[in-house]
Amino acid sequence: MEIKVCSGAICFLALLGLLLLTAPCLAAAPEPAGLSGVSAAMLRADFWIERAPSPQQVILTPSQIAEFNQAILAALPQTMVDFDRFPEVVDRSTLQRWLAADRLPRDAERYSRGELLTGAFYDRLAQNLNLRGLRETNPVRWGFTVRRTDLRTFPTGTASSEDDESDDFDLFQETAVNIAEPLAVLHRSGDGVWLYVQIYNYRGWLRAADVALSPSRQAWNEKRRSAKFLVITGTKVVPRETVMGIPVPDWRAGMGSRLPLLGMEQGGYAVEIPLRNSDGNVYWRKAWIHGKADVSSGFLPYTRANILRQAFKMLGEDYGWGGLDEGRDCSSFIMDIYNVFGIWSPRNADQQERVPGRRLGLAGVADAVARQALLSRSEPGATLHMRNHVMLYLGQVGGKYYAIHSLGSYGDASRPRADGTLPRIEVMRVVVGGLDLRLRSGRRFIEVLSSANTWRP
Known part of the structure; x- marks a missing residue:
């Protein structure tokens, strides 16, 4: 880890x-x-x-930033990825190596909500990694997060804390991920509740309910490369269903989030929000952000x-x-x-x-x-x-x-x-x-x- x-x-x-x-x-x-x-x-x-x-x-300048990003990728090849070069399939040995990079802390004294995590818990967690489900070649799926969510070390929402009185420092928590984050889906947990994913700077497990899949890589690329996009420059902004509607908490977007921009309408920004249908596939809904919100059309x-x-x-x-x-x-x-x-x-x-x-x-x-x-x-x-x-x-x-x-x-x-x-x-x-x-x-x-x-x- x-x-x-x-x-x-x-x-x-x-x-x-x-x-x-x-x-x-x-x-x-x-x-x-x-x-x-x-x-x-x-x-x-x-x-x-x-x-x-x-x-x-x-x-x-923007073109110089693009060159700088490539230099960052070259300096950190183990953690950063360029999705334009990401493979269509990942072989079994590579996925096994990535999944094995984080070892279950069986020998450590860890707690969740004050209860000691037991060997039986780790046995279930190891099984949920679904290593037997890995194929010789594993097709990559492409998707987006549909809400701000947590990227986890392992496929579980159970906390892992060294403090038996608080889970504030949950050692299974890797990072928060903003809404509309592009990602590659690499594997699924044994219980089907979790997806092992790659975002541009991290790998880990997200709840499947927080991810919507694109029908193809081409459709996914078209959205993530939208020529017109809105960047959230405030600490967080919450889009609305209608121009005068109430904010939708699930759609809150943190600083640095990017949303496809349709244009200005009725004094506000019309954007697209990714949602998940009953089959787990993505569809995009029009939403509005107030015209005085802390946002930028394109990067600052x-x-x-x-x-x-x-x-x-x-x-x-x-x-x-x-x-x-x-x-x-x-x-x-x-x-x-x-x-x-x-x-x-x-x-x-x-x-x-x-x-x-x-x-x-x-x-x-x-x-x-x-x-x-x-x-x-x-x-x-x-x-x-x-x-x-x-x-x-x-x-x-x-x-x-x-x-x-x-x-x-x-x-x-x-x-x-x-x-x-x-x-x-x-x-x-x-x-x-x-x-x-x-x-x-x-x-x-x-x-x-x-x-x-x-x-x-």
């Missing part, structure tokens, strides 16, 4: 262990939007845009100003492991920002660090002055990477460096322990904070950065 940065098993073990050790003396959580040392002015995108170099200048221009504006739209929103409960973890926060420009962002933070941009290596640079000099060369909107976390760089004020990120917790420097470690302060929000913030190990964020990456060739 891939380790999700900011939402992976290793990260959670450390977080949980420290929480248990310090539970009686947890500090109060800070304000959700800004941490200590952040002024009210710093909580506005314009504050940082005004300080950014050439904020309105286009970083990459890729500028520093737009990167920062997109980030600040999520300020104060809840952290959500793998997209649970409509939240975002650190890497989906980054992914959603870059998707509105048509950039194919990887899902996980370790993969995002490997995006072939203008990367400044900070690992191994122990000298504080040299590290700050390198960081000063980063452009606002660059991604900042450290073990188990990714942030969006904002700039510096008064010699202090700042970022916006979806943060789980940090260390309380006001109450150090004898061994130098710090009590945990829970955040679980998208916040603006200085890089002098401390980890629970006592080290500052700026001291442990491994790289800064500006997403351009």
